[in-house]
Every structure is written in C-alpha cells, then in structure tokens.
Amino acid sequence: MALSDTDAGSPVPAFKRNFLNSCLSANVLTFGTYTLKSGRKSPYFFNAGSFHSGDLLSAIGTAYAHTIINFLSSNSELPRPNTIFGPAYKGIPLACCTLLELQRIDPVQWGKVEYSFNRKEKKDHGEGGGLVGGSLQGANVLVVDDVITAGTAMRETIEIVKREGGKVVGFVVAVDRMEKMPSTTDDDGVPRPSAMGQIRKEYGVPTASIVTLDDLIELLRMKGDETDMERLKDYRRRYIASD
Numbered sequence: 001m002a003l004s005d006t007d008a009g010s011p012v013p014a015f016k017r018n019f020l021n022s023c024l025s026a027n028v029l030t031f032g033t034y035t036l037k038s039g040r041k042s043p044y045f046f047n048a049g050s051f052h053s054g055d056l057l058s059a060i061g062t063a064y065a066h067t068i069i070n071f072l073s074s075n076s077e078l079p080r081p082n083t084i085f086g087p088a089y090k091g092i093p094l095a096c097c098t099l100l101e102l103q104r105i106d107p108v109q110w111g112k113v114e115y116s117f118n119r120k121e122k123k124d125h126g127e128g129g130g131l132v133g134g135s136l137q138g139a140n141v142l143v144v145d146d147v148i149t150a151g152t153a154m155r156e157t158i159e160i161v162k163r164e165g166g167k168v169v170g171f172v173v174a175v176d177r178m179e180k181m182p183s184t185t186d187d188d189g190v191p192r193p194s195a196m197g198q199i200r201k202e203y204g205v206p207t208a209s210i211v212t213l214d215d216l217i218e219l220l221r222m223k224g225d226e227t228d229m230e231r232l233k234d235y236r237r238r239y240i241a242s243d
C-alpha cells in the first residue's frame with residue numbers, strides 16, 4: 001500500500017515518502033526474514049539492485065540529489081566535492097543517476113563534477129587498472145552507496161579512495177540501518193556505536209542518509225502494518241546503536 005498525500009502531517013517529509021513509495025512498489029524494500037552480510041537475521045531488506053527501470057532510477061537519483069544538497073548546505077565547511085564515487089557493484093548506477101540529477105538541478109555547480117567507481121576484479125588488459133571514470137588524484141570525493149550495516153564496505157571504499165590519492169569528504173547512503181557494530185555478544189541489547197558513527201569518529205567523515213530505520217518504522221505505522229512494525233522495533237531494540 002502506498003503512502004498518500006493525506007499523510008502530510010507525518011514526520012516523514014514528502015521527498016522521503018516519494019522515495020519510500022518507489023521502494024515499496026518496486027520491492028526494493030521488503031519485509032520478511034533475511035540473513036545479512038554481517039550474519040544478522042533482519043526483518044527487512046533494502047535491495048538497491050531492484051531499482052532497474054528508468055522511472056525508478058529517476059526516483060532514486062532525485063532522493064540522493066536532495067539529500068546531498070541538504071547535506072552540503074548543513075555542512076558548509078566541507079570542501080565542495082569534485083567526484084561522486086559509487087563502490088562496486090550496487091553503488092555504480094547510484095553514483096551515475098545521482099550525478100545526472102544533481103547536474104539537472106544545478107548545471108553550473110555540478111556540470112563538471114565527475115563520477116568514478118572501482119572494479120571488484122582488477123583488469124590487466126585494455127586501459128587496465130582498478131578504477132573507472134574520473135581520476136581520484138587530489139579529488140574531494142563524495143561517496144554514494146546503498147546501505148550501511150557493519151561498515152565493512154564503507155571502510156574498504158575509504159581505503160580505495162585514499163590509495164588512489166583522493167579524500168573522502170562525505171558519505172551518503174539510501175538507508176542507515178542504525179545498527180551497532182557487530183561483536184561476539186551481538187544481541188546483548190547493549191548499545192554500541194553504529195558503523196556510521198564509528199566512521200564519523202575514526203575518519204572524521206560526515207555522513208547522511210535518505211532514510212533511517214526510524215523512518216521505516218514510521219512508514220509501517222502510517223501503513224497500519226502492526227506486525228512488521230513490531231518486528232522492526234524488536235530488531236531495533238536488539239541492535240540499536242548508541243549514537
């Protein structure tokens with residue numbers, strides 16, 4: 001069921017509601033039982049790989065672009081990014097459709113900004129190398145990815161950018177799952193820092209997301225889906241981060 005405009009009094013702003021409606025209609029956001037890369041069993045899953053039509057790419061590009069514009073205006077001390085980087089694989093189309101939308105909104109500001117992504121497998125023929133797109137040498141890099149859970153992918157990305165001579169100036173994801181970093185006593189209910197929080201602290205990189213786990217719980221409340229809402233609340237209680 002889609003969220004309607006009559007939800008206007010809700011704490012979820014319109015651009016997030018539009019984004020969430022696209023996620024629901026394309027089964028990008030689903031509810032059930034899923035095993036994550038970290039091994040945790042999650043009652044929801046965000047599959048950016050299902051954003052595979054022109055309409056959906058436009059919807060996700062718009063949501064990232066608005067999140068980035070808000071992010072940059074509330075972090076005005078940040079150097080302007082001159083590269084949008086999308087980590088392989090799912091980050092690649094996200095970086096492209098985000099930059100396209102940013103360029104459409106403000107061609108002067110974004111027209112000469114480049115995109116770049118890594119290869120998971122090194123290529124030793126043709127142009128070779130592990131990167132495609134703009135060079136990262138001396139670049140201020142804004143990373144765009146789908147979701148952060150344990151932060152493994154994010155750390156790898158920060159290392160790639162550093163190795164290629166660039167500097168990560170910001171990290172923007174579609175979904176911040178707000179989960180504490182994994183540990184051996186994972187579901188002890190004791191809050192620890194989230195992967196996003198840890199990256200902010202350790203690398204001094206500011207972060208933003210289009211939506212958070214809290215927004216998804218609010219979405220289920222507005223849809224009247226009590227069962228899934230309670231499952232997400234229970235998951236949040238178990239894995240909630242301290243930041």
Ligand SMILES: O=P(O)(O)OC[C@H]1O[C@H](OP(=O)(O)OP(=O)(O)O)[C@H](O)[C@@H]1O
Nearest residue numbers: 088089090146147148149150151152153
């Ligand atoms: O915070 P983490 O625990 O690292 O998990 C989140 C990351 O894991 C998945 O990517 P994956 O590395 O599987 O690559 P893919 O884009 O090729 O699916 C997902 O797309 C996120 O980028």
Ligand SMILES: O=C(O)c1cc(=O)[nH]c(=O)[nH]1
Nearest residue numbers: 036037045046047147149
């Ligand atoms: O943690 C993960 O592996 C993960 C979670 C999620 O919601 N979506 C995804 O693609 N990966």
